[in-house]
Amino acid sequence: MKKLKMLTVMALACVVALTGCSSAKNAESGNNASPKESAAATNSEPVTPEKLTWFADASFWNPPAPWSTDPNTVEGVITQKTGLTFEFNIPAQDAGTKLNLMLATSQELPDLMTITDSQLHKKLVDSGKIWDLDEFMQKYNPSSPLLTSFPADVKKAIIRKYGAFAAIPSHINSEDLQKTYPPVSELVADAAKYSVNNNAIFNEKIMKEAGISIDDLKTEDGVLAAFEKVKNLKVDGAPVIPMQINGKVYQQATIPTLQEYFGAMSVDKDGNFRDIIFAPETKHVLKFMFKAAQGGYFDPGQMTMDDAAMAAAVKTGRVFCFIGNIANSGFRDEKLGPIWVNPGPIQSNQGTKPIAARASEPGSGWMQTSISKTAKHPERIAKWIDYMMSEEGKTLHFFGFEGKDYTVQNGLLVRTEQGIKNQNDRTKTGVDMFWQFFNGAWNDHVTPAPSAPLDVMATKAHTAAVKASTIYDSTPLGMPEGFFPPDSKEAKQEAEIRLYKEAQISKIILSKDEAAFNKNYEEMTNKIKDLGQLELDAKKNEQFHKQEQELGITVKGINS
Incomplete structure (x- = not known):
């Protein structure tokens, strides 16, 4: 992906x-x-x-x-x-x-x-x-x-x-390159400054048919209500897909998109590193996904889709909302035309601020x-x-x-x-x-600069959310390559935790009811602690603070 x-x-x-x-x-x-x-x-x-x-x-x-x-x-x-x-x-x-x-x-x-x-x-x-x-x-x-x-x-x-x-x-x-080669327009400059692939986009044709406005899609509750509103509609005789997640890599694209929208960070209010899985906003993201599954807004089979199948679904015109890496979604389809809109970040019903990580140090x-x-x-x-x-x-x-x-x-x-x-x-x-x-x-x-309708649509779809979010400098949070050497105990712990989390997160989202959701979530956080996540976080926290001092950049949690 x-x-x-x-x-x-x-x-x-x-x-x-x-x-x-x-x-x-x-x-x-x-x-x-x-x-x-x-x-x-x-x-x-x-x-x-x-x-x-x-x-x-x-x-x-x-x-x-x-x-x-x-x-x-x-x-x-x-x-x-x-x-x-x-x-x-x-x-x-x-x-x-x-x-x-x-x-x-x-x-x-x-x-x-x-x-x-x-x-x-x-x-x-x-x-x-x-x-x-x-x-x-x-x-x-x-x-x-x-x-x-x-x-x-x-x-x-x-x-x-x-x-x-x-x-x-x-x-x-x-910045050094852009001083030599400035962008040709404001739209292009926005793309360079704010563009990300992970976004939530909505189908304007289905919005119009259902009487849904862009403002209706700016909040978590509004989006869930819109899902309910469109789930019985049809496109060319086939049912609308209210929500399309990013296939088998949804945990690397759909969930991170929602984590930024709901304000989850891998650093807490006191300015200490902690794995983002422990952020309360992450639990709320999983709760949103759980509600979407409970409402039948996406089929669990989407969790195993490859990119080709996912894009094929989007290109049918039946998808109302896609959340994840829009670059792989097939949304730039000539037959569909420029039908997609990004209303900006979806505001959590907990009132947390949407955030966007942007490193001052270039890639x-x-x-x-x-x-x-x-x-x-x-x-x-x-x-x-x-x-x-x-x-x-x-x-x-x-x-x-x-x-x-x-x-x-x-x-x-x-x-x-x-x-x-x-x-x-x-x-x-x-x-x-x-x-x-x-x-x-x-x-x-x-x-x-982009002028064709599809190109303008795509540029706006990539930039709208970050432009409307609270941006923080994530440079000190990037660990050096090989911080945990491949054969080290820590690297093996990370690999084991990653595999466990991938399986457990799917289980949490597909919980049969809210009690099971809470039980499965608690089981996950306890298990990854047993597997050594807190010890890994402590070592990363030490490196994080070292890099803050070296770079002269301080990062603190904006929400939790």
């Missing part, structure tokens, strides 16, 4: 610009030659391409293979510019296990590695078998813009999380692309990194060729009809396929 989530975020943003501060408004100078002319201008003397192995643990990432050296292709231009071709090693499953085996048996690592598993990347960093990028560039390309123009705030976040600047991070955005990226210390042709790798992050490189591999895949209008990059087709066929064309270099700030600066 996280993977799909990031894929959708990727559709809203684009790449990092790490080569100085030239405005993307000057993108006209990028690829305005024909594909062949652009490729031919690469080097004064042709070089023989060298092949590298590129490993990735993301089985859903399918770059063009075999690699093409045709200068009329995205890959061909990359080869002409850098002298490299790539052979991909992307296991369909157990990629992490395979890379761990390489580490454990001292096998030679692939030349390049793109890792989405943060713990696995931390293990690579700690192994000493991948390059620190500063050291790498100082040795092989001391004039690289990476040494002087990489956003300082992102670099600081990476080093704090992993202990070293040892990979190119994807999907980053930050450290999703995909981490590192270089093995045994990698062949390091000088060419250094040149490849610089090219992929340059204005010309980003414009090429995210947008293709000017005149064919995009045009430049008022200094902005606008995809042509062919460009959209090539983007959608990215596994063959390579257009918008190299997500390793993806960054929202650059994209928000070089592409027009």
Whole structure:
């Protein structure tokens, strides 16, 4: 689910610009030659391409293979510019296990590695078998813009999380980047500042039929009343689904959405860390889910749905309310049109304030692309990194060729009809396929603001709740990667507690009555205490306070 989530975020943003501060408004100078002319201008003397192995643990990432050296292709231009071709090693499953085996048996690592598993990347960093990028560039390309123009705030976040600047991070955005690449409109700026995937959205067509207003959906009691009102309606002869939860990952999407709406935090009023499961507001979230189950507003079978089945249900137009990761919900459906609205956070009937966690420290990226210390042709790798992050490189591999895949209008990059087709066929064309270099700030600066009704609807759906919530700085609450080492007693306790909670939460929500609900909830909190949750919380609390002091940020519970 996280993977799909990031894929959708990727559709809203684009790449990092790490080569100085030239405005993307000057993108006209990028690829305005024909594909062949652009490729031919690469080097004064042709070089023989060298092949590298590129490993990735993301089985859903399918770059063009075999690699093409045709200068009329995205890959061909990359080869002409850098002298490299790539052979991909992307296991369909157990990629992490395979890379761990390489580490454990001292096998030679692939030349390049793109890792989405943060713990696995931390293990690579700690192994000493991948390059620190500063050291790498100082040795092989001391004039690289990476040494002087990489956003300082992102670099600081990476080093704090992993202990070293040892990979190119994807999907980053930050204040430093936005100073260089300001967003093109207020709507785009809102998306950068307030956008989250976890939200509750409602079907306006069903609202109108049932006589339900947006104001009716701003409170917990109002939403439950609306569920009751629509449950006997039909769409195309089939019954309305009052509430659609986020399938089998609802505990990672639906429940966290409601926790923020109802004001649950993993820090109490005294400013001490505690697992969010102990927040009274979390119990109230589970109570809301229990009431929804009791009312027949969602079918328990939703708890085992995969994303495809969940999105298929939404696309029928029968779903009245979806709560969870809207990026995976299928709500941006051309056939349905812009029918979804986000009324803002659902106010708990206990009167607690909706909250939104926003870290002042930028994210450290999703995909981490590192270089093995045994990698062949390091000088060419250094040149490849610089090219992929340059204005010309980003414009090429995210947008293709000017005149064919995009045009430049008022200094902005606008995809042509062919460009959209090539983007959608990215596994063959390579257009918008190299997500390793993806960054929202650059994209928000070089592409027009959303104007199509579906795009405007989607942007508002992603931002409305956070804009109307009390925002707090959650930076000190983020534990360092590997805070509990994978083989430690604490990591095993966390895993055992997580599995128990997942089973027990479903049992709580599906309790037969209120007495059973209270009994099952008490049973859960007592059991996780027995399994060591309080001891884990105490260690995290110590680290949390340490990070508060280091960062100069104090966090206290807003509600409970």
